[in-house]
Amino acid sequence: MQPKFTLPFVLLSVLAAIGFTVQWVHSQNRVHQLVIATGSKEGEYYAFAEALATVVSRHHPKIKITVKETAGAQENLELLDQKAAQLAIVQSDTPSRPTARAVAYLFPEVFHLVARANSQIQSVQDLRGKRVALMPKGSGSYNLFWLLSQHYGLGSQAQPGFTPLPLPPQQAYAALQQGDVDALFRVMALGNPAMSELLKTSRSQLVAIDQVDSLRLSLPYLEASTIPKGTYDGAGPIPPETLPVVGVRAVLITGEDANTEVIQEITRTLFDFRNEIVAIYPRAATMRLPESGENLGLPLHPGAQAFYDKDRPIFLVEYAEPIGLMFSVGVLAVSGLWQLRLWLQGRQKNRADLYNQKILALIEQMQQTEDLDELEAIRTQLFEILRRVVIDLDIDKISPESFQSFVFPWEVAMTTLRHREMIVMNQRTYQNN
Known part of the structure; x- marks a missing residue:
């Protein structure tokens, strides 16, 4: 290389190195x-x-x-x-x-149709001629309701066979409680605290939404789902029976x-x-x-x-076992695997039921005690149960469905515990005065 070109080349190399270094440092600290x-x-x-x-x-x-x-x-x-x-x-x-x-x-979300007890609404078709509170325009709940409305022959947004009232969630709940609407529709995850409070404090009830198989013909992303008995109040219970509904995924x-x-x-x-x-x-x-x-x-x-894809093996490794199984596994093995699956599912459910029984026993214990230290010990036990259930869920000792049935009694227990603590503290304050 000629001397007159050496210095510019060196300078450019140094500048490039500095530029790459600055960019690397920036990316590492960004x-x-x-x-x-x-x-x-x-x-x-x-x-x-x-x-x-x-x-x-x-x-x-x-x-x-x-x-x-x-x-x-x-x-x-x-x-x-x-x-x-x-x-x-x-x-x-x-x-x-x-x-x-x-x-x-x-997580999955399910359709919640809530109707006032005196509205005579027992099914989606009964919304005809009624006042229905919907979620705000542009929300997923709002758009889904109109698809549901068309399927059940209740009309479209241009010509509804009822009175739609799009409202923010809290205003919609208030309208139902005050009798300004006959029903409310919202798509949400099971066990929502606001929905629980609405059902407990208003004269209203959940309405079943069936026909999921026919709905899926035009709306394949929908899923069959249920609202289990006692989801929103185990004492009532609310709902009194498990309700068939429709769900989507978030x-x-x-x-x-x-x-x-x-x-x-x-x-x-x-x-x-x-x-x-x-x-x-x-x-x-x-x-x-x-x-x-x-x-x-x-x-x-x-x-x-x-x-x-991080754990996906190369083709031959991924398919070696299925190829081998084609030659070695027969009808007897398939039958055995099926029976094993049923047995494991039964064990998962039984394990979740045991946790639920422990929670019910703790609820009974907290209702009978007036000792704040004992109530604090019960709180510790409840969180220990939650920790063990989450671990069991992670290692497949209980199923997601069984976990979902566990969550609601656990939340009821925590609410009961807070309520009991408040009662005991108020009693002590009254006695000290």
Whole structure:
């Protein structure tokens, strides 16, 4: 190389090295600020997002998630398009945008149709001519109700056969309690505290929603579900019998240009640290990994795909066992596996029932004591039971369905405990005065 070109070449090399070093240092120290669009602060999406943000911050200090309250799915998608949010939670039925990408299935949500006791509403068809409180326009609940309305022949948004009244959740609940509407419709996770309070304090009842198989012909993302007996009050119980209803899945989504490594770490947190999320938000226990080839309604983000594929073996390793089984497993083995599966399911249910029996015994104990120290000991036992159940869920000793049936008695026990503590403290104050 000629001397006159040597110095410029060296300078360019040094500048390039400095540039790469600065970029590397910046990337290593960068804090990723993300916004997750949810729904109302009283809703399940907001509560789940807060739990996720807490656990992500705990394990990934360089990822900060801010939870944003919104009016629902439509606004969430708009915020994602405008880059004002990097994550959003929507229902699986929500029409996606071209740039939206799926991250994970979250928890199931079910249709809740609540009618006043004197409204004579016993089925969806009975809504004809009635006043029905809906969630705000643009929300997933609002859009789903009109699809349900058309299926049951109640008309469309242009020509409804009833009086629709879109309202924010709290105003809708108040309208039902005051008799300003005959019914209320909302899609939400089971066991929501606000719904429990509404059913306990208003003269209203849950209404069954059936025909899920025919609904799925045009709306394949719907799922058959139930509201178990006693979900919202075990003493009443509310509902008095298990109700058939329709459900959808909540889905965590992001934009196609979201940072791949960040999305991969968030996906990893959802499943590797699920127990910590469940401890804050119990209904997150129903999260599940997507099955191979499962369609989440829109393409997976590469970061999420990288997490789901992390343990996928090469082709020959992945299919060696099935190929061998084709030659060695017969009808007898298949029958044996089926019987084993039934036996394991029975053990999972029995194990959850044992936990529920312990909770009922603790509820009876707390109702009979007037000792605050004993009540505190009961609180410790309740949290120890929750810890053991979450561990059993993680190692498949109980099923997600059995866990869901456990959550409600546990929450009832905690509410009873707080109420009993207040009574005992008030009695002591009265005696001291």
